[in-house]
Amino acid sequence: MNIILPLAIIAGVLLFLTVMSAGLIWLERRLLALWQDRYGPNRVGPFGLLQVIADMIKILSKEDWIPPFADKTVFVIAPAIIMISAFMSFAIVPFAPGIVIADINIGVLFFLAMSSLGVYSVVLAGWASASKYSLLGGMRAAAQMVSYEVFMGLSLMGVVALTGSFSIGEIVEAQRHLWFIVPQFAGFLIFFMAGVAETHRLPFDLPESENELVAGFHTEYSGMKFGMFFVGEYVGITLISALITTLFFGGWLGPWLPPVVWFLIKTFIFICLFILLRASFPRPRYDQLMFLAWKIMLPLSLLNIVITGAIVLATSK
Amino acid sequence: MNDLFYISAVVAVISTGIVITKLNVVHALLYLIVSLLAVAMVFLSLGAPFVAALEVIIYGGAIMVLFVFVIMLLNLGPEHIEEKKQYVGGQAWLGPVVLAGILIAELVSVFVRGGGQVAGNVVIEPKQTGIALYSIYLIGVELASMLLLSGLIGAYHLGRKDDKLDAGEDGGGQQ
Numbered sequence: 001m002n003i004i005l006p007l008a009i010i011a012g013v014l015l016f017l018t019v020m021s022a023g024l025i026w027l028e029r030r031l032l033a034l035w036q037d038r039y040g041p042n043r044v045g046p047f048g049l050l051q052v053i054a055d056m057i058k059i060l061s062k063e064d065w066i067p068p069f070a071d072k073t074v075f076v077i078a079p080a081i082i083m084i085s086a087f088m089s090f091a092i093v094p095f096a097p098g099i100v101i102a103d104i105n106i107g108v109l110f111f112l113a114m115s116s117l118g119v120y121s122v123v124l125a126g127w128a129s130a131s132k133y134s135l136l137g138g139m140r141a142a143a144q145m146v147s148y149e150v151f152m153g154l155s156l157m158g159v160v161a162l163t164g165s166f167s168i169g170e171i172v173e174a175q176r177h178l179w180f181i182v183p184q185f186a187g188f189l190i191f192f193m194a195g196v197a198e199t200h201r202l203p204f205d206l207p208e209s210e211n212e213l214v215a216g217f218h219t220e221y222s223g224m225k226f227g228m229f230f231v232g233e234y235v236g237i238t239l240i241s242a243l244i245t246t247l248f249f250g251g252w253l254g255p256w257l258p259p260v261v262w263f264l265i266k267t268f269i270f271i272c273l274f275i276l277l278r279a280s281f282p283r284p285r286y287d288q289l290m291f292l293a294w295k296i297m298l299p300l301s302l303l304n305i306v307i308t309g310a311i312v313l314a315t316s317k
Numbered sequence: 318m319n320d321l322f323y324i325s326a327v328v329a330v331i332s333t334g335i336v337i338t339k340l341n342v343v344h345a346l347l348y349l350i351v352s353l354l355a356v357a358m359v360f361l362s363l364g365a366p367f368v369a370a371l372e373v374i375i376y377g378g379a380i381m382v383l384f385v386f387v388i389m390l391l392n393l394g395p396e397h398i399e400e401k402k403q404y405v406g407g408q409a410w411l412g413p414v415v416l417a418g419i420l421i422a423e424l425v426s427v428f429v430r431g432g433g434q435v436a437g438n439v440v441i442e443p444k445q446t447g448i449a450l451y452s453i454y455l456i457g458v459e460l461a462s463m464l465l466l467s468g469l470i471g472a473y474h475l476g477r478k479d480d481k482l483d484a485g486e487d488g489g490g491q492q
Contacts (some may be wrong), residue, residue, distance in 0.1 A: 074343065109370035116378025120350070123382065127343060127389050135389065142386040146379060153374070 021234035064223030074128035082121035082232035096259035107168035137216025141207035152194035172251035195240035203281035241270035329355035
């Protein structure tokens, strides 16, 4: 059994994600600036690219302070959970044929399991900080993520039903003739919105809404622990973009260019879409968020499953 | 896979033990999550990846998050731990430990001596229980489910917001 290749892939993916999440901070600031008619960071190095390194040096050398009133163990564990769960989810993402850490036959479920564990990070961070703003942020996060997780799973069942498998590799192969975005457009929309809510990005960033809760669940965090939440968030964005690509836009499938390039291009487009959302949408009120989740998205995703199921049943004969 | 099974089984047993002995509720809940993850690993090592994934998604993800959420809402401080220490003093352990010890001794002796004749003469398998429940005792099952439903409706009714009452309370604020 060859053990070098899997290890090389794991190392490659980890390196890619770490560089990616650092680079995304720069990308987000530049793109936001572009869309808001500003310059953004453009002083350090070419196009301000060295800003990434400056930011990293800054965040690593900052004082890492644990509040004396905090629950120390939980306070330290919380940021690690989001990083681990986000990195672990990438184990099932196929970058190209053969370049995947684990093509397991429950791939979709593995992703859902990891994202449901990621909730703890935010909730525990909010609780362990023992501060009002953090606790409020943590509670919002718990309710929001549990609600959106429900139909995040349901929205993928249409894709699973059409493929007849939970394996991500097979899902990509099944899109050789037609990307799932066409038969599963509703599923795509629901998954995308649930993805934005799961990574608590604007417009669904109520757990950390800065103009009412200071910084929400990570108010008390500083230094690299805060950095880990940051990395977790950007890896989360990359993950959701990669999964949208894989599940709805044919993954690495595409003409002329090598598969990896296709995968990266498609993923990059969705990352930019995430940033565009932040630049263009206001934040909804909390009850509006819950209304959207339970009264619109959930029935829609159930309807999607019923219709997809009926079509699969009718055409399978 | 045998080693994986034993390692995760030991983790599950130890973490479950800590769940019931920890005084800090949130820490206890965290150990319960670890225990559920360990059980998922047990399922995986036994060759049931689907059940393992569901264990993590449903128990580890959904149900435990709700538990943590409720405990967070209660916001129990250090005073609560002090209070709890008083409830569970040294004396209180004695009776249950002795009685549970007898049961464990019985269980061990059954495993060691290998079953033998059971008191009721027949061993009832899960399948027979299921068949009996949904054939002869169907009415009983239906009645129980109706009882549960009425309990659910009752809980909903009690938890419902009374509009009239609310209007009375907020009357000063809403002009």
